[in-house]
Amino acid sequence: MKFSIERAALLKAVSQAQSVVERRNTIPILANVLIEADGSHVSFRATDLDIEVVDKVDAHVEQAGATTVSAVTLHEITRKLPDGALVQISDDAALGRLIVQAGRSNFSLATLPKEDFPVMSSSEYSANFSAKAPALRRLFDKSKFAISTEETRYYLNGVYFHIAEGEEGRMLRAVATDGHRLARVDTELPTGAEAMPGVIVPRKTVGEIRKLLEDDDAVIAVSVSETKIRFATPEITLTSKVIDGTFPDYQRVIPSGNTRKLEVDASEFARAVDRVATVSSERSRAVKLSLDEDRLVLSVNAPDAGAAEEELAVAYADEKLEIGFNAKYLLEIASQVDRENAVFMFNSSGDPTLMREGNDTSAIYVVMPMRV
Structure with a gap:
């Protein structure tokens, strides 16, 4: 097998392959990428027996063939080669080595037989x-x-x-x-x-x-x-x-009867949650939301570390409500909002809360409250 390939194309293919490979595995061949050169393409195949990825790249193939080599090592070498380099790859079957050349750099890597490489069986797709x-x-x-x-x-x-x-x-x-x-x-x-x-x-x-x-x-x-x-x-x-x-x-578990509606600027809300959560202990990270007409007070009370409070102007016209949430969950849900406004639908302080983006129901989120 002998071919030459652009460094950028090789890097893209090998980085995809090496991320599938399991670092800690007991089967040596699973640490390798299967390189197959044929016609005007080279394919790079990697698997962890649950996922298989095959990346097909254009290359100048002088001699068809196939072998397997450590995915992580090949990725590291390619990553460290200069931009724009033309990489020449050939295998020496007699020595069981893969030769990688680029400019004045020359590497000789150990290979394993391609016959040992497990290929995922193709199934009938319904x-x-x-x-x-x-x-x-x-x-x-x-x-x-x-x-x-x-x-x-x-x-x-x-x-x-x-x-x-x-x-x-x-x-x-x-x-x-x-x-x-x-x-x-x-x-x-x-x-x-x-x-x-x-x-x-x-x-x-x-x-x-x-x-x-x-x-x-x-x-x-x-x-x-x-x-x-x-x-x-x-x-x-x-x-x-x-x-x-x-x-x-x-x-x-998706609530349908939540009637108390809070509308808030999503990014403003996320930043406020992040700020008040700074004082809470990692373990609980509970943030209390106190709702009153058109106002929301976010507060955290961590006896060992301190307390924090921040008020936000919001759209809320229902009766008073106090409810607590894990700060991390609130931040993750708020970060999904692409539009300006996040709409929260509450029932009571013990019931799951629904969140969506404005009036868009194509993406909805549910979060369980915490006692605070």
């Missing part, structure tokens, strides 16, 4: 459809903060990606919850997605997909089966197993 990158990015970006990190409730360790009945008919929906807060985000249903089974996309996969969705003009081919999900652009294909579990009935 739904295949295309979606615009910004629509998918919004679904995952706005919901991922609520993914649970608790391993015992493994079925909450991802985003539930499914079709649901929205206010305007059937929608493509992403939901994540950890039991304390919940995010539900809708977008219009793409053609061909009607038969899509509901799947739980793992946290790590959600992070990796994000890299495919950077380009606003990109159209992503999505394929879904009961056990796998695949996202593909012409250059990159990311295939992942989905979490084998049943996502709970989240509709039950």
